[in-house]
Amino acid sequence: MGTLIIDGGKKLYGSVRVHGAKNSALPILAACVLTDGECVLEDCPALRDVEATGRILSRLGAEVRRDGDTLAVRAGDVVRQDIPDAQMREMRSSVTFLGALAARCGYAEVSRPGGCELGARPIDLHLAGLRALGAEITESGGRICCRADNMRGADVTLAFPSVGATENIMLAATAAKGRTRIFNPAREPEIVDLQDFLCALGADVRGAGGMTVEIEGGRPLHGARHRVIPDRIVAATYMAAVAAAGGAVLVENARPEQVSAVSAVLREAGADVCEQGSVIQVSAARRLAAVRPIKTQPYPGFPTDAQSIMMSVMATARGATMFVENIFESRYRHAGELMRMGADIRAEGRVALVQGVERLFGAEVHATDLRGGAGLVVAALGAEGRTRIGGTEHIERGYFGLEESLRSLGADISRE
């Protein structure tokens, strides 16, 4: 268990580059199982979750080679179709191997995935979607067995636009003969990136980012080279860090339109956010102001993954800001840690009321999940005195080189 030590109150200046998106890289890595050709993924940083996914691929029989930020995967022979419980528990996205293995091998055996503890995280929509394609799925002794040697395209309507379920159905549908249509799919940029990768493999997938994703299954697939899109939550984290600590920073390799919900909130609070091409300039010269309620929504709404990060910014804003978490039922665990730093937060159920205080103070805090941990880093950068953040292994799941990047901006941050 690592500890980050941050002496807060230093303004941030300079530029920082956003790395490839974890939530794009993980389903794309699972998709590498679909072909025996070589897949080369650029800007695929060695995040903990990416490395764990690489180990799943290796165990299934794929060759996995890393060269800097480029990861090459060749699943020439898939020698196993099962993933052990311990590997499934490492992260939520392990569940996308269900659709990928079903498509490639006609069989998959997994258990329920792990990931950050944000309340109940069922996979009923994933399983219903695969069943609609003709997969036979049984569950016993904690294991999920999926027989899928005769999948056929079908219409699937998602009751909620689940990111993981949309991905799983897209992966499985590449091998289902005929046309699959996913109605009410997730519209996140990571879904579009997965579609782009699948098309590069030779699949016929269209509509991602819109209201229906269509897959014409059964096409032969081959290897491909693909560049992972920039991580919009990492971009949002750097933007929030400047808002909390003050200063002026260029966030490079970003897709401004993908963080527009976050930019809008920061502008409303009084920060300057200017966009030019793939660069977002953020500056904050004075104390920010509270904003209208921040309600998390599926994309393009305000992302649940940026909720904790923005809560840290609003903790010292002038006035009260209400947060409404609509995606996960239990996603305020960081609030208690922020209160150790002097924040005034009342959280109940899906609502949290943050009464801005003049300043936060350094304290001993603990990251209990990935984005909650990132929120604590943001808070500590703006706080007076020293904050020690334990549980940094959660943060490393999704941020690569965070310390070095923040240090290059002038933050006083080190590791114990």
Ligand code: UD1
């Ligand atoms: C993905 C992201 C995660 C992000 C989330 C929402 C990855 C690896 N993770 O998670 O960072 O916070 O999208 O943007 O990409 N649900 C069901 N049944 C299902 C599936 C989901 O009820 O079968 C519910 C979940 O409990 C949750 C909501 O739908 O309340 C959203 O979940 P989903 O979009 O599936 O998120 P993930 O794919 O798990």
